[in-house]
Structure formats: C-alpha cells, structure tokens
Amino acid sequence: MAPLVQELHFPHLHIPVTIDHIFPVTPAGPIPASSGNTLYLSNLDDMIGARVFTPTVYFYRSNGFSPGQKLVTKTLHDALASVLVPYYPFSGRLRETKNGKLELFFGAEQGVLMVEAHSEVDLASLGDLTVPNPAWAPLVYSFPGERPYQVIDMPLLIAQVTYFSCGGFSLGLRTCHCLCDGLGAMQFLAAWFLTAKAGVLVTNPSPCWDREILRPREPPLVKYPHVEFMRVEDGSSLAMTLYQNKLVQKCYRISREFQVHLKNLAQEPGDSSCTTFDAMAAHVWRSWVKALDVKPLDSNLRLTFSVNSRQKLNKTPLRDGFYGNALCVACAVSTVSDLVNGSLSNTARMVHEARLGVSEEYLRSTIDYLEINKPRSLEFDGKLTMTQWTRFSIYESADFGWGRPVYAGPIDLTPTPQVCVFLPEGEAAGATGTMLVCICLPEPATDRFKEVLGIVNHVSN
Incomplete structure (x- = not known):
C-alpha cells in the first residue's frame, strides 16, 4: 500500500x-x-x-x-x-x-x-x-x-x-x-x-x-478592510526565518485517503460544508507555521488564496467565454497560538468563512480598493499564499494529437517563496485522485514539515 x-x-x-x-x-x-x-x-x-x-x-x-x-x-x-x-x-x-x-x-x-x-x-x-x-x-x-x-x-x-x-x-x-x-x-x-x-x-x-x-464604481466604494492587501508590521520571526535561510522547493504526494481523513477531522459536529480545500489549506498552513517555529505566539499571520468570482456576479454577470482575471483574494487571519495549539476544525472554519466571504459586493469593494490604493508591491509579511490547480483541466485539454502530456504544470516556486501550490497528479503516475502539495521551505525546517504534515495525531489536535 x-x-x-x-x-x-x-x-x-x-x-x-x-x-x-x-x-x-x-x-x-x-x-x-x-x-x-x-x-x-x-x-x-x-x-x-x-x-x-x-x-x-x-x-x-x-x-x-x-x-x-x-x-x-x-x-x-x-x-x-x-x-x-x-x-x-x-x-x-x-x-x-x-x-x-x-x-x-x-x-x-x-x-x-x-x-x-x-x-x-x-x-x-x-x-x-x-x-x-x-x-x-x-x-x-x-x-x-x-x-x-x-x-x-x-x-x-x-x-x-x-x-x-x-x-x-x-x-x-x-x-x-x-x-x-x-x-x-x-x-x-x-x-x-x-x-x-x-x-x-x-x-x-x-x-x-x-x-x-x-470597472470601478464612481465614486469608488470600499466596504471591507481588505487585510489581504495591507502592509502590516510582521512582529513574528517568520520573515527572518525565511529570508536568512536558503529555501528549497519540496513536493508531497497526498493520497485520496488522507484527503478524506483530513476533511472528516475538519468537519464540525452537524456541519458538512467543509471542503477538501478548506481542510487541506488549514492543515498545510498549520504544518508550515509549526515547522518554522514562528514566535511569538500572539503574532498575527495571514493565509491568502484566490476564489473564482465568475458565479458570484449576479447583477452584472460575465459571459461564459470570459477569460480575464475574475479571481478575488480571500484572507484568513489567525494568531500563531491558535494555529499551533488550536484544532484543525477551527482553522478549517476560518478558511471556509474567508472563502464564503467573497461575494459580489466583496469583489466590487476589492476593485474599488485597488482603484484608490493602487498597491505597487507584493506584501508577504506574515503571509502564506495558496494556489489551487487541482480543478484545472490541464491534462485533459493538452492533447493536440500526440496524446496527453505525462506532466503539465509549473516548474519553480522559489521566486515566490511564500506560495504553496496544490497540483493534480500527472498522467505519468496514473489518475488516483492524489494531490501534490508543493511549497518552499528553509532547509532546516524540511524534516519538521514532513513530520507534522503526515502525522495523523497532529491533524486531530
């Protein structure tokens, strides 16, 4: 097995x-x-x-x-x-x-x-x-x-x-x-x-x-704080740990059985709305923070990820063939203490609520925020960003006459070290519903991350 x-x-x-x-x-x-x-x-x-x-x-x-x-x-x-x-x-x-x-x-x-x-x-x-x-x-x-x-x-x-x-x-x-x-x-x-x-x-x-x-509204109307874009003072050890060590790209194959196990653990009693992404994002975020031994425990950290807003636009819907950017950034915020000492279900709930918080009004507020503030640099302080490729038809659509590719996807994550990517398993390994988790880590933290990522007892805490 x-x-x-x-x-x-x-x-x-x-x-x-x-x-x-x-x-x-x-x-x-x-x-x-x-x-x-x-x-x-x-x-x-x-x-x-x-x-x-x-x-x-x-x-x-x-x-x-x-x-x-x-x-x-x-x-x-x-x-x-x-x-x-x-x-x-x-x-x-x-x-x-x-x-x-x-x-x-x-x-x-x-x-x-x-x-x-x-x-x-x-x-x-x-x-x-x-x-x-x-x-x-x-x-x-x-x-x-x-x-x-x-x-x-x-x-x-x-x-x-x-x-x-x-x-x-x-x-x-x-x-x-x-x-x-x-x-x-x-x-x-x-x-x-x-x-x-x-x-x-x-x-x-x-x-x-x-x-x-x-287009932004006239005048722009920002109804949310949009902490996903804010420049924050990172009072934790996270930035120093990441930028004073050589970072290496690591990938892990997560079986379908383990994903189901995580989702079951992340479900709160009487609630079946938790998705596989909610559970996986929560588990990887917690494992990352534990492996990096972030201090102090009262520091605030952010998890950001993109939500497809195509189906959110009811007042002014996008046509089926729209291929522009329709992703809205969702953000979950937690203290280090709640991440490393709290339950998986609690972290998964934060991810879930951030994901569902992306509405048509939130998207419009995001567009207006960008109109007013025009951020010109990426803010990574205290942040991990997750990108989900598992729902892309990247293998199915890539046969142009010589069969499906044996691999299709990204190459190098190290230019953006605080990014984690969820990938579908490729044709070379056979389609079994497994997921690849790819992330950059400081060399000294790799063994600890592997340990906490795979320990069942860890995810049930």
Missing part, C-alpha cells in the same frame, strides 16, 4: 538546451483591432500580483514513434495562428498610461513568440516527471537580462518547443497573467490544442473580452 503522505524528490540536474529558431506568430486572419487601437484592462488584470508571466511546461513522450520536429512545430504554429484570430488580444502589447494604469494596445510587428529548441538528453534523464523541478527552467524561454515583473511591451505569450534525443518533446509556455487567470488560460489553451488536433479552428466557448464589466 502506498504511503498516505509521500515526499517526492527530484534530481538537481543540468539540461543543455540549444535554441534553433525564434519567430513571431501573428493571427492567421483579420482581427477586430488595428494599429493604434487599445483595450481596457480591469483592476483585477492590472494588480501587481498579475504583472507576471506564468511559466508552465508540458512533456510528451514519443510513444514508440518520432512525430518529426517539423510536423510538431508546424501543427502548433498553424493552430496558434488560427486561435489568435478570436483571441487576438494575445497578439497585442501592454503599456502604462496615466497613474501607472496598464492598457492593451495594438501596433505594427506584434504577435506572440514561438521558439524551437533541442537538447541532446532524453526525457528519462529529467528525473521524476510527476513533480515540478526548478531544473526544467531552460525549457521555458526568457529574454537575456529580463527583469522580474517585466510585462511592458513584451510578447504576451511565448511558446518553446524542445525536442529530446529520445523523440519526446516538451512545450514550455509563458503566459502573461494580466490577460487571463488560471481558468481563462485553460480556456485559451484548450482552444489551441483542440484546433491543432482537429486541423480547423475550435473555440467552445467563444472568447469575449468584457473587462469593462469590472
């Missing part, structure tokens, strides 16, 4: 990659925008946390045959050019207007970027293809000298196809978060991959921009 909680290891390796060709991809037909046109971005698109490129990688085995580099590249290129007609905003660029506000504009010689590369190693040399590995970074193209959070006047999608000596290949993507959240990215990628597989344009649902629905 497989362990309920299993630490996954990845080799620290060097992947030699040679870039062969870099070329732009432009829409294959006319688009409803010409040079000089602009599109509005909402405050959810424009917030500092969205001014990033999200790197992901997809691995495909040769499955006993080599499709040929020219065929794979041409298939992906032609399908992307077709999809860029309905998804034409991806071919534009970002620029700042007054007060630093971003807008999307169209000009000459734009488009997205496609890169063709090869490596002399084979897929078997890359280690365990079920767990993200920072060593895979060369498989996702970045410009020499590129700075973090550099999104101005950059291609909004960069795709790198890397061919390996075994006949397998990878597709490394960098997608600008300003254009889409995770669900929106899945919608775009599904259209691209389905178009590649079918040989004709497939868009279901049809994409729509609709960012104007999320």
Whole structure:
C-alpha cells in the first residue's frame, strides 16, 4: 500500500538546451483591432500580483514513434495562428498610461513568440516527471537580462518547443497573467490544442473580452478592510526565518485517503460544508507555521488564496467565454497560538468563512480598493499564499494529437517563496485522485514539515 503522505524528490540536474529558431506568430486572419487601437484592462488584470508571466511546461513522450520536429512545430504554429484570430488580444502589447494604469494596445510587428529548441538528453534523464523541478527552467524561454515583473511591451505569450534525443518533446509556455487567470488560460489553451488536433479552428466557448464589466464604481466604494492587501508590521520571526535561510522547493504526494481523513477531522459536529480545500489549506498552513517555529505566539499571520468570482456576479454577470482575471483574494487571519495549539476544525472554519466571504459586493469593494490604493508591491509579511490547480483541466485539454502530456504544470516556486501550490497528479503516475502539495521551505525546517504534515495525531489536535 502506498504511503498516505509521500515526499517526492527530484534530481538537481543540468539540461543543455540549444535554441534553433525564434519567430513571431501573428493571427492567421483579420482581427477586430488595428494599429493604434487599445483595450481596457480591469483592476483585477492590472494588480501587481498579475504583472507576471506564468511559466508552465508540458512533456510528451514519443510513444514508440518520432512525430518529426517539423510536423510538431508546424501543427502548433498553424493552430496558434488560427486561435489568435478570436483571441487576438494575445497578439497585442501592454503599456502604462496615466497613474501607472496598464492598457492593451495594438501596433505594427506584434504577435506572440514561438521558439524551437533541442537538447541532446532524453526525457528519462529529467528525473521524476510527476513533480515540478526548478531544473526544467531552460525549457521555458526568457529574454537575456529580463527583469522580474517585466510585462511592458513584451510578447504576451511565448511558446518553446524542445525536442529530446529520445523523440519526446516538451512545450514550455509563458503566459502573461494580466490577460487571463488560471481558468481563462485553460480556456485559451484548450482552444489551441483542440484546433491543432482537429486541423480547423475550435473555440467552445467563444472568447469575449468584457473587462469593462469590472470597472470601478464612481465614486469608488470600499466596504471591507481588505487585510489581504495591507502592509502590516510582521512582529513574528517568520520573515527572518525565511529570508536568512536558503529555501528549497519540496513536493508531497497526498493520497485520496488522507484527503478524506483530513476533511472528516475538519468537519464540525452537524456541519458538512467543509471542503477538501478548506481542510487541506488549514492543515498545510498549520504544518508550515509549526515547522518554522514562528514566535511569538500572539503574532498575527495571514493565509491568502484566490476564489473564482465568475458565479458570484449576479447583477452584472460575465459571459461564459470570459477569460480575464475574475479571481478575488480571500484572507484568513489567525494568531500563531491558535494555529499551533488550536484544532484543525477551527482553522478549517476560518478558511471556509474567508472563502464564503467573497461575494459580489466583496469583489466590487476589492476593485474599488485597488482603484484608490493602487498597491505597487507584493506584501508577504506574515503571509502564506495558496494556489489551487487541482480543478484545472490541464491534462485533459493538452492533447493536440500526440496524446496527453505525462506532466503539465509549473516548474519553480522559489521566486515566490511564500506560495504553496496544490497540483493534480500527472498522467505519468496514473489518475488516483492524489494531490501534490508543493511549497518552499528553509532547509532546516524540511524534516519538521514532513513530520507534522503526515502525522495523523497532529491533524486531530
């Protein structure tokens, strides 16, 4: 029987990659925008946390045959050019207007970027293809000298196809978060991959921009404190512990049985509303704080996570094909003492209440808060941020003719060390309902985190 909680290891390796060709991809037909046109971005698109490129990688085995580099590249290129007609905003660029506000504009010689590369190693040399590995970074193209959070006047999608000596290949993507959240990215990628597989344009649902629905009110009306964005004085040892130690990326396979066990423990008598996410988020948060031995016990800590607000908008609903940012940040606040000495059910209730607290009015208040305050830096003091990928159809939608990828997902979490990601288990391991928990930890805290994460007695305290 497989362990309920299993630490996954990845080799620290060097992947030699040679870039062969870099070329732009432009829409294959006319688009409803010409040079000089602009599109509005909402405050959810424009917030500092969205001014990033999200790197992901997809691995495909040769499955006993080599499709040929020219065929794979041409298939992906032609399908992307077709999809860029309905998804034409991806071919534009970002620029700042007054007060630093971003807008999307169209000009000459734009488009997205496609890169063709090869490596002399084979897929078997890359280690365990079920767990993200920072060593895979060369498989996702970045410009020499590129700075973090550099999104101005950059291609909004960069795709790198890397061919390996075994006949397998990878597709490394960098997608600008300003254009889409995770669900929106899945919608775009599904259209691209389905178009590649079918040989004709497939868009279901049809994409729509609709960012104007999320404009701030006039005048802005902030009804909530929005502690998720506030700059706070972290009086705890957390920041010092994290930034004075070398951080390492760790991943853990959490069995379906353990998830069910946690959820049952987190349920309060007579209440069945606790979700698997509520229980897992509470358990990982508590385990993280215990492993880091945060002091003093009366310090306040925050847990933030994104809530999809698409179904929350009843007064001004978003259409089905909306692919922009519609995520609202929820925040749970607790003292260190309540986390390490309190019950799992109490922490799960805090997560649950923060999640349900995201309403249409809370979303509108968030948009108005961002309009007034315009945060220009990420605040991590006393905070752990969780990102849930388990509901994305990242494997199901990524078959563009050569089968599903053996791995699809992120690569390196260390640039944002106070982020934890929940991932679905990949095709290489078989779909068993297990979850991967990926988190960055100081080296001295890794053994303690593994211990408290997996001990049943710990979660029942």
